[in-house]
Amino acid sequence: MTYDVVCPICGRINRSLYLEETEGWMECEYCGNSTQDLSFRKMVRVPVIRMDQLKQAGMQLAAANA
Numbered sequence: 777m778t779y780d781v782v783c784p785i786c787g788r789i790n791r792s793l794y795l796e797e798t799e800g801w802m803e804c805e806y807c808g809n810s811t812q813d814l815s816f817r818k819m820v821r822v823p824v825i826r827m828d829q830l831k832q833a834g835m836q837l838a839a840a841n842a
């Protein structure tokens with residue numbers, strides 16, 4: 777899905793932006809300023825922790841405490 781965003785700096789419309797992929801960040805094609813649409817910040821994905829990564833982190837923690 778793409779979005780049309782009005783640049784808060786210069787007020788021009790940037791069309792067909794992939795805001796979900798950039799977490800709301802866009803670089804205005806007219807004035808070049810980078811801005812973030814804050815409503816997309818909530819959509820930041822929580823990283824999935826796999827069991828093998830957890831075990832590795834535990835081992836590193838144990839080594840650090842030793």
Ligand SMILES: [Zn+2]
Pocket residue numbers: 783784785786787788804805806807808809
């Ligand atoms: Zn702009």
